[in-house]
Amino acid sequence: MRQQKIRKSVMNQRRERYKRNAKKRIILGITIIIVIIVCGVAAKIKFESDQEKLYTKAEVVEDSIVTNEPNTEDKTDNSDLDNSGYIPLEKDPNAEDAITISNITNKLNKNQIKYPVRTDGKKIAYLTFDDGPSTTNTPKVLDILKENGIKATFMIMGKNAESSEESKELLKRTVKEGHAIGNHTYSHNTHYLYPNRVISPTNFIGDVDKCDKTLKSILGKDFTTRVIRFPGGYWSWDGRTEIRPILDEKGYASIDWDALSKDAEGKPNKTAKELLDISKQTLNALGPNADSVVFLMHDTYGKEETVKSLQSIIDMFKERGFEFKTIK
Numbered sequence: 068m069r070q071q072k073i074r075k076s077v078m079n080q081r082r083e084r085y086k087r088n089a090k091k092r093i094i095l096g097i098t099i100i101i102v103i104i105v106c107g108v109a110a111k112i113k114f115e116s117d118q119e120k121l122y123t124k125a126e127v128v129e130d131s132i133v134t135n136e137p138n139t140e141d142k143t144d145n146s147d148l149d150n151s152g153y154i155p156l157e158k159d160p161n162a163e164d165a166i167t168i169s170n171i172t173n174k175l176n177k178n179q180i181k182y183p184v185r186t187d188g189k190k191i192a193y194l195t196f197d198d199g200p201s202t203t204n205t206p207k208v209l210d211i212l213k214e215n216g217i218k219a220t221f222m223i224m225g226k227n228a229e230s231s232e233e234s235k236e237l238l239k240r241t242v243k244e245g246h247a248i249g250n251h252t253y254s255h256n257t258h259y260l261y262p263n264r265v266i267s268p269t270n271f272i273g274d275v276d277k278c279d280k281t282l283k284s285i286l287g288k289d290f291t292t293r294v295i296r297f298p299g300g301y302w303s304w305d306g307r308t309e310i311r312p313i314l315d316e317k318g319y320a321s322i323d324w325d326a327l328s329k330d331a332e333g334k335p336n337k338t339a340k341e342l343l344d345i346s347k348q349t350l351n352a353l354g355p356n357a358d359s360v361v362f363l364m365h366d367t368y369g370k371e372e373t374v375k376s377l378q379s380i381i382d383m384f385k386e387r388g389f390e391f392k393t394i395k
Contacts, residue, residue, distance in 0.1 A: 225253030
């Protein structure tokens with residue numbers, strides 16, 4: 068009987084210890100969860116604060132665009148990637164960050180910030196060409212850029228890219244010569260992408276994905292780009308609040324423009340001189356402090372006058388002290 072009482076007492080003590088330890092474990096677990104949540108919230112707040120600083124008016128060094136320098140500490144070997152040799156942002160001395168450029172361009176267009184927006188004292192022009200490749204004009208554009216030692220950003224329309232073997236080879240040549248590639252949707256069908264002038268998230272993202280698959284089928288399965296351009300421009304359509312979270316989730320940077328030659332709007336069949344005159348007007352409209360300019364042109368079929376105007380437009384930027392970069 069005495070032994071039974073002793074065993075019972077021992078069992079009771081063990082149960083009490085277990086209960087106390089269980090409570091401690093629960094309290095410890097809750098504490099750890101709270102610490103993780105607090106740290107996560109703090110990190111998110113800091114990240115958003117840092118991003119907001121980066122994209123506000125450049126009055127101090129930390130608040131403006133800085134030139135992207137290749138990360139010499141990055142030892143990752145990209146030679147085994149199946150992407151036709153497309154150079155990633157961190158290894159490309161001719162490229163600047165698409166997310167930064169997107170935010171700066173959007174805030175400039177909404178008059179939330181004003182020039183200058185750079186910290187390095189440079190003036191940078193980002194030449195962009197939409198709707199290619201075309202077998203008639205893209206080769207000539209590439210020749211002119213090569214002669215000038217300039218890299219540009221080509222916003223590729225999927226259906227044009229896969230339209231012929233020559234088009235596919237032109238896309239590979241564009242990458243080989245160090246230019247940046249953006250996704251300009253597969254179809255460029257504004258009625259399908261924006262029914263009743265409202266962005267359809269399903270149609271738009273589906274078309275972007277189709278273009279992405281086309282680019283991968285030509286350049287290689289490892290090819291990727293964060294750069295997209297809405298046909299007609301992001302700000303031309305309603306429904307932006309619905310598409311924005313999707314773009315952010317997928318890591319896309321929507322790139323509009325600051326100046327253009329209007330080779331695809333207004334009076335049709337403009338001459339090269341008219342395109343140059345308009346280019347000067349739209350650049351002048353940005354003011355004397357403009358130091359970061361995304362410039363829109365087209366290299367698709369029927370844009371022969373754009374090709375003829377290109378050297379003069381390049382000279383226009385050079386005369387005003389601009390250098391040239393791509394967007395990745």
